[in-house]
Amino acid sequence: MKITQQTTENTLTLSLDGELDASSSVLLDTELTKPEVLDYRKVLIDCQRLNYISSAGLGVFISHLQRFQDANVKLVFFNMQEKVHNVFEILGLDTLMTIVPSEAEATAI
Amino acid sequence: MKNAIRISCSRHNLKVVRDFVSTYLAAYDLSDLHLNQIILAVDEVVANLIIHANHEDESQFLELRVTVEQQVFEIEIEDDSVSSYKPSLYREPDLQEHIRTGKKGGVGMTLVNRIMDRVEFTTTGTHNVCRLYKRLA
Numbered sequence: 001m002k003i004t005q006q007t008t009e010n011t012l013t014l015s016l017d018g019e020l021d022a023s024s025s026v027l028l029d030t031e032l033t034k035p036e037v038l039d040y041r042k043v044l045i046d047c048q049r050l051n052y053i054s055s056a057g058l059g060v061f062i063s064h065l066q067r068f069q070d071a072n073v074k075l076v077f078f079n080m081q082e083k084v085h086n087v088f089e090i091l092g093l094d095t096l097m098t099i100v101p102s103e104a105e106a107t108a109i
Numbered sequence: 110m111k112n113a114i115r116i117s118c119s120r121h122n123l124k125v126v127r128d129f130v131s132t133y134l135a136a137y138d139l140s141d142l143h144l145n146q147i148i149l150a151v152d153e154v155v156a157n158l159i160i161h162a163n164h165e166d167e168s169q170f171l172e173l174r175v176t177v178e179q180q181v182f183e184i185e186i187e188d189d190s191v192s193s194y195k196p197s198l199y200r201e202p203d204l205q206e207h208i209r210t211g212k213k214g215g216v217g218m219t220l221v222n223r224i225m226d227r228v229e230f231t232t233t234g235t236h237n238v239c240r241l242y243k244r245l246a
Contacts, residue, residue: 019127022156023120029213052127052145054152055217062204063213083145090146090223091216096204 001027011107012037015046020057029060038071044106048079053087061097074098078106110136113174116155118163118188126155126173133175134182137245147243150224151184153217154239162190162237180246181226186239193232194239 001024002017020028037043045061061075068075077099080088088094100106114129116122127148134144155171163169172187199222202215221228227242 019124021120021123021127021152022160023123052148054123054149054156055214055220056156058216059213062207062216063211065208066211083142086142086145087149087220090220092204096208 001025003027003031005031007040010041011044012040012042013044013046015049017049019052020050020060021052021054022056025054025056025060028057029063032060032064038068038073040073042074042076042106042109043068044103045075045077046079046103047077047081047084050081050084053084058087058091058093062093065097074109076100076106076109078103112176113172115170115172117167118159118165118169118171119167120156120159120165122159123152123156127152129173130175130184134177137177139245143245146224147182150221150241150243151186153221154186154241157194157217158186158188158190158237158239162188162192162194177245180244182241182243182245184241186241188237189235190237191235193235193237194230196228196230 001020004015006013014031018024065075075098077097078101080099085094085099088099110133112133116125130148130151131144134147158171159165174185176183199218202219207215225241225243229240231238
């Protein structure tokens with residue numbers, strides 16, 4: 001798993017590249033735990049190169065969502081592959097998290 | 110084609126297991142989505158056995174064996190941990206509650222139960238066998 005960061009004044013974009021499982025999700029958790037993440041109004045997760053997600057990866061997002069909401073930081077996923085989106089759907093997480101098709105739509109939120 | 114694999118209880122071997130299942134099922138012309146679901150269910154059970162049952166003790170091993178008979182995929186996952194999984198204790202998670210409390214785990218077996226057609230756990234002494242079944246067509 002490789003995580004690339006891109007920032008603008010209000011937005012932090014994390015591009016995920018690879019597979020998010022019980023081994024690699026530790027890296028993502030470390031990134032999202034950093035206090036400076038809450039300085040942004042939006043955290044966008046670019047999932048274009050995210051080829052796989054297990055419950056450990058989902059758990060990282062689940063565990064930070066309330067903290068983000070309490071700090072008025074929007075967490076938005078975009079460019080998600082169908083097979084990854086399906087994993088969110090199986091649990092019903094697609095209705096609890098903000099997932100949009102494109103970066104343009106993520107930016108517009 | 111290789112239909113069995115033995116791995117030590119390191120979470121780095123999760124990728125090895127996913128590749129093993131993926132390679133075995135390559136001959137069955139499954140959709141990306143269907144293939145990913147089966148790989149995910151196996152990954153979830155193996156991760157639980159490595160992390161929770163065997164506490165990532167790399168001197169412990171899991172043995173996995175896959176078959177497809179009459180279009181039904183079956184995988185057997187064996188280990189010798191003392192703390193066997195008890196399906197009777199399973200509860201459907203409340204995701205809103207998980208979000209509210211910032212809970213990280215507890216949804217892996219939900220994925221397994223929702224994806225697979227049949228999930229069995231048996232224990233004889235300290236020998237545990239998990240069997241997962243999924244119709245392929």
